[in-house]
Amino acid sequence: MGKGYFISIEGSDGSGKSTQIKLMKEYFASKGFEVVESREPGGTRIGEKVRNIILDNENVEMSPVTEALLYAASRAQHVTEVIRPCLKQGKVIICDRYIDSSIAYQGVGRGLGIDVVSKINSVAIQGIMPDLTVFFDIDPEVALNRKIEDGKADRLELEKLEFHKKVYKGYKQIASTNSRIKIIDASRSVMEIHKDVVNIIDEFLLKRSNGQSK
Ligand SMILES: Nc1ncnc2c1ncn2[C@@H]1O[C@H](COP(=O)(O)OP(=O)(O)OP(=O)(O)O)[C@@H](O)[C@H]1O
Numbered sequence: 444m445g446k447g448y449f450i451s452i453e454g455s456d457g458s459g460k461s462t463q464i465k466l467m468k469e470y471f472a473s474k475g476f477e478v479v480e481s482r483e484p485g486g487t488r489i490g491e492k493v494r495n496i497i498l499d500n501e502n503v504e505m506s507p508v509t510e511a512l513l514y515a516a517s518r519a520q521h522v523t524e525v526i527r528p529c530l531k532q533g534k535v536i537i538c539d540r541y542i543d544s545s546i547a548y549q550g551v552g553r554g555l556g557i558d559v560v561s562k563i564n565s566v567a568i569q570g571i572m573p574d575l576t577v578f579f580d581i582d583p584e585v586a587l588n589r590k591i592e593d594g595k596a597d598r599l600e601l602e603k604l605e606f607h608k609k610v611y612k613g614y615k616q617i618a619s620t621n622s623r624i625k626i627i628d629a630s631r632s633v634m635e636i637h638k639d640v641v642n643i644i645d646e647f648l649l650k651r652s653n654g655q656s657k
């Protein structure tokens with residue numbers, strides 16, 4: 444593996460991932476890094492096709508296992524085509540969602556179980572885990588309301604609140620037991636959150652430059 448860094452961004456729908464990724468990219472660029480932004484599901488031509496199948500409202504009969512396998516399929520292509528090459532080239536790759544999303548959404552939210560989803564993903568990720576994961580911690584109802592206010596979600600999404608609450612519990616569970624995952628209080632203002640993100644990045648870069656792996 445090269446000298447690049449793989450950073451994944453996690454959090455409920457509307458938790459502010461896209462907003463913060465934009466600022467993160469600028470921060471890394473200002474420090475002289477070549478930075479690539481990507482997302483899952485998607486991030487590759489094939490992955491975007493898989494994304495459309497997953498998110499198609501007509502696919503109501505999709506089973507949770509099928510859903511988990513499709514996310515993993517998109518991920519496998521993404522690792523091969525984008526993440527691994529970026530790391531080899533020494534770039535910073537910031538990915539909007541990665542394996543923790545599958546654990547939280549399919550494993551806990553859909554109830555497949557963390558073990559099953561981890562197994563499904565172990566082939567897909569080809570040994571590549573993020574060097575750092577930032578989890579934007581916010582009550583899923585507050586996050587969904589932000590999206591509704593912005594016109595990017597409708598009231599129907601709020602009806603699925605029980606599901607989103609389960610997902611949030613899943614995130615909290617994996618974040619509290621894994622030092623790779625840094626938790627940020629995402630209920631505050633954009634710039635307050637960004638300040639914390641910058642501190643986490645600085646700490647991460649300092650540790651890496653001192654040769655520590657964690
Ligand atoms: N700290 C914040 N305070 C208030 N509103 C915010 C904050 N951060 C983002 N928003 C707004 O909340 C909405 C959702 O933010 P954003 O799109 O960044 O979240 P996301 O996690 O990427 O959502 P999605 O799951 O849809 O990709 C947007 O309208 C955004 O402008």
Ligand SMILES: [Mg+2]
Pocket residue numbers: 460461462539
């Ligand atoms: Mg987003």
